[in-house]
Amino acid sequence: MATHQAKREPTESAASIRAGELEVGYIDGGSGVPLVLVHGGESDRTQFATLRAHLGPGIRAISYDQRDSGITVNPPDPYTLSDLADDLAALLDALGLQRAHLLGTSFGGAVAQHAALRHPERVASLILVATTPSFAMCVEAVSELLEMSHGDRQNAVADFFVTPEGQAEFQTRAAQTLAVRDPGQSARRHEAARQHEIRDRLARIAAPTLIVHGTADRLAPYAGALLMEQRMPNAELRAIEGGRHAITMEFAEPIARWVREFLAVTPA
Template identity: 30%
Template structure:
């Protein structure tokens, strides 16, 4: 990271199409939140993750303080947004932590802009909507239909309907495309995550050298439900030398391989 990298301390500021908040100095770590959230979902993790790093919290388009922008609201488009923000910050590459839809964006970024990602941690990510449990997907699609219908008479709900559409019909990542992800990758889920365990295994097995980590007795909302445990996993992974991170295997909650 260059000393000339612009800083945007809280509450942050616009960087191209998105709202960005930065904290600290050192190797950059980009934080990407989930659907319907903003960068504050990581607030409980900032003290641990910010030691010796520059944290870059990004509000995805149509979330937080970032505007909706033009064109379709898609996970792939949001990944392109992140690459553009890194360009504007003068960062050729960065480590990345993505939660839920932010994890999906991180996967798309590693596929579409592979040189921009140094190390990748995805938490509660999925490749396509069917990767979530049946009851979750059914509920999301029902809500999408209801909100989309209401949006015809209440225009401000259009953006909310689009966010539901992201979960109901997006992303569309082919497992074969993950073979192009050649950076150290950690895939984290909660033991009671709404992402199906077999789907998480598919992600791990499709990325060369990827690791899996399961946080016991936790659900999907790991950044808020288990921030200390998740922070320990992420910090431990990012602390490893880059050449030694591609080993495969499984990580338990305490960070040891089995």
């Protein structure tokens, strides 16, 4: 297991910006290579605080609130992952970015995959962390989690998100990243997640891709990572032995190092 070292948070600015039809909450920190951080299904733009603290100089890290998340304002209408991918492209427009690297975790990794399919010219590279190419590959465990109340979901962090070795340090922190949503917001996001299926389109994702996955992830089984590596033409896989679902937090230091290497940023 990697050692865990606390680092001072980088300077960040929190704001909102008009992107397409949405008012999007985002955090824009650092300068250099633009890296958009795409949060998981039950989190928001604040999910990446631990990872940000390890990214170091030379990276402009931008995290944002998807629909029904954080401070983003959107209409109470159903949407798909394709819509969320288009939202991401609209955010790039609003920020004046022609292209960016995308790092998505869990549900956010699905959003990033759809963005690479729908807007390949906007995606410089992909970093897919603890995610899946298909909801069907993780339906049982994810459905169990989604059916829980917010409080029960927080209590389940120990089983689903962090390793036994990391629970003392990361269990509370991981639980705090689980956002509170009203029933309508949750239902719309859960329905979007259930529609995720791109196994037959993985070969069309040509962007350079780094896949990072824990071998003991119950919510996004490791088999999905192996399939993505096999079918995506420019993908490489880094495994975290025994890692569970919250690896961007528990293993932030090695993942940040791999990100810097992948983006060819000078070592911190």
